[in-house]
Amino acid sequence: MLFLNKSEIQKLGQNIIQTSIEKAYEIMLSKDYHMPDRMHTSDGQNSLLLMPCFSGQYFSTKLVSVFPEAVKHGQSVVNGVMVLFDNISGQPLAIMDGAAITAQRTGAVGGLGVKFLTSEKIKTAGILGAGVQGFSQARYLLFNRRIETLYLYDVNLEMAGKMIEKLKQEFFGIDYVITKTAAELVEKSRLIIAATISHTPLFNAESGALRGKTFISIGSYRPDMQEFPDSVIEAADAVFVDTLFAVDESGDIATPLKKQAAIREKIKEFSSLFEKNTYVENSTIFFKSVGMGLFDLTVSSAIYDMALKKKIGQIIDF
């Protein structure tokens, strides 16, 4: 059995990860997969998510633990284990760091949103949230677009500073600017990506001030969470979701939808862009991702194949 830790996963590069997310959308279109609803169990305030998915040569299950108090012990709140199995024999093939897989694939889901739903010419972008996911969103944004000024906002200034230091080591020749408010970031950016655990919108804005911009929401994976004000989805010419589960699972769609049923008509699956790219330059776009096991499956499958080829990882006697 092959074991891959965080740094081994990161070695494999962004291209392979993003290509795997494209493959996941193609599999969605072909319907050649089996993915039960995400399973969830809570023990007090701690949660465990169980995300199985079957398709083609492999099947996988990602186990993600969310322990809010872990931070008090100086440890990450989100941890996880990714298990990849052979889909013919049922045998386990690989164990991977689940948190690293999540960060990479979620970054690439955002990156693909940038690739399909912004103009190639955009020069400004902003990231709301300087956590693990915010950093990963920034990496995949900069992988897809030649940004001149990258704005960053986080309530925690120290974390924002650290994130910029890390980005500078990998992406050069970019002006990194920490804004004082989320509203300032939105005003200055053509593309806004939010990766927070906010329960209330991060800014207020009239629809008019949002026109021509692309908004990507990566946080708000529960109905009681919301990153963008209702005006974003109201202003949007088109709304995309990575999976239709997002409509119920995320407060960024469920909450405005409760008030205005007509919003539902704007909502399309992101995978539809692979049949026909309907993006219109300078239109207002909202893309909401909640993630799914199929992403984890295609990403971990590609990582496994590549790791074997490049002889990366630790082989364990199972």
Add this chain to the structure above:
Amino acid sequence: MLFLNKSEIQKLGQNIIQTSIEKAYEIMLSKDYHMPDRMHTSDGQNSLLLMPCFSGQYFSTKLVSVFPEAVKHGQSVVNGVMVLFDNISGQPLAIMDGAAITAQRTGAVGGLGVKFLTSEKIKTAGILGAGVQGFSQARYLLFNRRIETLYLYDVNLEMAGKMIEKLKQEFFGIDYVITKTAAELVEKSRLIIAATISHTPLFNAESGALRGKTFISIGSYRPDMQEFPDSVIEAADAVFVDTLFAVDESGDIATPLKKQAAIREKIKEFSSLFEKNTYVENSTIFFKSVGMGLFDLTVSSAIYDMALKKKIGQIIDF
């Protein structure tokens, strides 16, 4: 992170495993655990079981794949991965061979049935089924009782022969006898343990012929499976289940219960024996186990603690 494979798990001995199952029953009595219903997903004829459980210092999830066609590729039908996590930080601590954990803990559940529900003086016992589970049942039976003649029945004579060869290497001074029929085995044994995947009862017998014997059913984990004829549960003075889920999950209880509602009154939780041992010598007993995540948790926790102490296993850089 610690990684433990099959042979490392087997090294740790039967006592530690059986003591962990006793601990699981004590935890059940104390109610100090969180165990959601076993989760299950099927992709065609292949299945994946997901069994999380939280209690005390650790929580765990066992993933078990059941791929019936794997045998055609010369591989085991049942495979699995056991993941043990820290219950304070949510961090994964250990990965273990899930099939080995299942075999050991299921053997010990049967062994504890033998310990509590048979006379210390029994000299004869029979095992129905010479698969992985049948072998494990035999090991824990012989760990608990000084059996003089062990009967074994399996439709596959070659497998029965191989199982006896393996048992002979570990348990000496025992007459091992392969019977021609399941009925012959039942007739000659004071204790009968079935570990098969049978969908129909393995033998027919009048209630009178079953009196004074102890029956343990380890297979029939689905309502469409049944190992023992209805006459077993009818003849039984007492019926024990490892968990009340067994009443609905196993055809060995669900099927006769449909015909005679009064059977329900006989059913007691095995854990009740830890409050008061109600076993009466020479009575007729039926014990049905379907297993549960709590067993996997206490067994893998004890294995983890012991492995760290004895420096067994492979440490992986997570």
